[in-house]
Amino acid sequence: MHNQLASFEWSATLYNSKFMKAIFYSTKLVEKNLLIKANRGKHDITFLSETLNTDTCKYAKEKDAVIVFTNDDVTAPVINKLAALGIKYIVTRSVGMDHINLEAAKKQGIKVANIPAYSPQAIAEHAVALALALSRHLIQADQQCRVFNFCLDKLTGFNFYGKTVGLIGLGHIGAATVPIFHGLGCKILGYDTQTKDIKNVEWVSLDTLYRKSDVISLHVPLNSETRYMINENTIRKMKKGVMIINTGRGDLIKTTATLEGLKSGKIGYLGIDVYEFEKGLFFEDHEADEVRDPILSELLKYPNVLISPHQAFLTNEALHEIVTQTIKILNRWDRVSIKI
The missing domain is CATH 3.40.50.720 (NAD(P)-binding Rossmann-like Domain)
Structure with a gap:
């Protein structure tokens, strides 16, 4: 539109x-x-x-x-x-x-x-799509192919098979994400304020999830307890090169902290369908704007960052x-x- x-x-x-x-x-x-x-x-x-x-x-x-x-x-x-x-x-x-x-x-x-x-499957599938696209550098590959550059030098990805995926929040959407990652052969760690009977999930503390996960996907509502749950302190607990996926709410992540994590290499991949400062920006065409959101512009410079405009539900x-x-x-x- x-x-x-x-x-x-x-x-x-x-x-x-x-x-x-x-x-x-x-x-x-x-x-x-x-x-x-x-x-x-x-x-x-x-x-x-x-x-x-x-x-x-x-x-x-x-x-x-x-x-x-x-x-x-x-x-x-x-x-x-x-x-x-x-x-x-x-x-x-x-x-x-x-x-x-x-x-x-x-x-x-x-x-x-x-x-x-x-349709919790819509958001769950989008979260996994972001993860897969990042892991295999599909955006860069597509951009190269469109200009007839078929070099493979910077396109090496990784298998999801055998990786540990941490799901924060296992409501309707988080639960719908479980069988997709499990089907890829992943070990799944789960954290929620309420333990639920969901197959193929190992329930762990939040600190354990941060420490052991290769991929972390956020599926919690935004409230006073979850706002900025991904911040400088929690990022320090994560594996080097961790992938973070957010299809929940933008304010779950402190964006400046992820920028620092990307710069240091602590965060290896970032896939977000929501953005901390998206109000007045997402859902509209700002291509002709002379002044653009500086933080979002900085994020978009990273080839290991993939952003979609709050379309997981679409x-x-x-x-x-x-x-x-x-x-x-x-x-x-x-x-x-x-x-x-």
Whole structure:
């Protein structure tokens, strides 16, 4: 999708039986037809490509519900403005809710709901795809081949067979990652705040996982305990040349610490689908920007770094589940699990 300043807006009020007036912020073109089809004319829905913020919340006037995504601004000032406009419900088209000030919503009497789970395989497969692409230098190989350079000198990779993979967080996504790495012949170490009955996982302490893993993949929600869990101190505990994969939330990793780890060689590979400072950057086209994010620009200089723009969820199957569950929440507010 091109620059979101050229925003699109259309109304799905094509049918008569309306239950709720809702506005979708940060709507992607790939969601359009799926959302209209899932809605089936039940609700009066307006779609905006703009993100929700203090300026754009005015478009929620006379609506009942606001539907957001991970990079929308759902902080206290925005929630207070939404409440003044009469908003009663907020739905996020994501599992994570770290972008929403739940206390502010509670004070304003606004009910908040999330998507409990959707295609964990989509994110799990993307995490493994990042790992495999890094291990075999596929991006560099493709770039060389496109200019007819077929030299192999800097393309030596490694087998995953026999390697130790540490999975931090074994909820739906982490658990879906286990059989993929196990199928590659990896030994899998797992850490979670709750021990679960998952086959082919050796449960260890976080320090042991850091110390023994060749590959570390993050699958935990962002909260006060997990923010910056990958930092200077934890990186020092890891093997030299460790691979770190993050398809969770950008703030799980202190980016400046990974830059130092890359410079020293402590981190051998870094694959991220999320970025600490992605808000206002990811999901939009910034190719023409004269000034670019300096930290991200520095990361992109490393051939052993692979970055994707928060697209791990972006499969046909996952999108279908997200839009279907979003409309179901609008249909059945009294019967969904409300987070307040």
